[in-house]
Amino acid sequence: MEPIRINTKRLSTAIYxxxxxxxxxxxxxxxxxxSDRLIFLxxxxxxxxxxxxxxxxxxxxxxxxxxxxxxxxxxYHFILLKPVPSAEHxxxxxxxxxxxxxxxxxxxxxxxxxxxxxxxxxxxxxxxWTLRYIIEPSGDVIERRVNKGSxxxx
Amino acid sequence: xxxxxxxxxxVRMTPEEKKEIREKFQKELEKYEKLKEAIETLRKEIPEEAxxxxxxxxxxxxxxxxxxKEEEEEEERKEGE
Numbered sequence: 001m002e003p004i005r006i007n008t009k010r011l012s013t014a015i016y017x018x019x020x021x022x023x024x025x026x027x028x029x030x031x032x033x034x035s036d037r038l039i040f041l042x043x044x045x046x047x048x049x050x051x052x053x054x055x056x057x058x059x060x061x062x063x064x065x066x067x068x069x070x071x072x073x074x075x076y077h078f079i080l081l082k083p084v085p086s087a088e089h090x091x092x093x094x095x096x097x098x099x100x101x102x103x104x105x106x107x108x109x110x111x112x113x114x115x116x117x118x119x120x121x122x123x124x125x126x127x128x129w130t131l132r133y134i135i136e137p138s139g140d141v142i143e144r145r146v147n148k149g150s151x152x153x154x
Numbered sequence: 155x156x157x158x159x160x161x162x163x164x165v166r167m168t169p170e171e172k173k174e175i176r177e178k179f180q181k182e183l184e185k186y187e188k189l190k191e192a193i194e195t196l197r198k199e200i201p202e203e204a205x206x207x208x209x210x211x212x213x214x215x216x217x218x219x220x221x222x223k224e225e226e227e228e229e230e231r232k233e234g235e
Binding site: 035 | 185188189191192196197203204208210213216217218219220223
């Protein structure tokens, strides 16, 4: 059975819906963002950030776009800041779903990729995000340190 | 404009009925309090920084309410097996 999911364009509606479900049924819910135009990747292994960064840098270079690496409770999220056509978005995840060894090598959550292919859109949980790195279109990585400015690391 | 006719009605309730209504009201109030609490918690979980990032990409995204991670991962794994 597909777990309950509610899609809405407004953040306030999402928060309200999640709160109602929690208050009425006691089910804990999270708020996520979904897209069929932006590429999101999930990394659940904090120890393998370097591997994940390598893949994300290559993507930024290929698409000529900036990317963001966000730290979460359990790992990292990547957002490529360039919208792609829906068909290309689907193709990207379909290809990745057929290459589990690539996901494994670059610490990409393969289950997340499979779920994306099945649903036709990608979802990331928003809670406890911290912007950790900005990847430039050249592939250069800028570390963002809270209250200490930024520094280039690659 | 003609004055609206009103009729005053006095409802006499037994102590049991009063108790029942009070309990019902209390339950509704608890639900509302829980709801308020849940909204506050969820709002706090989304940092200011995340809101800024969402503003950049709002044209290309929508919001999804999903079950807490542990539950969903478990579901995905079961499906995969």
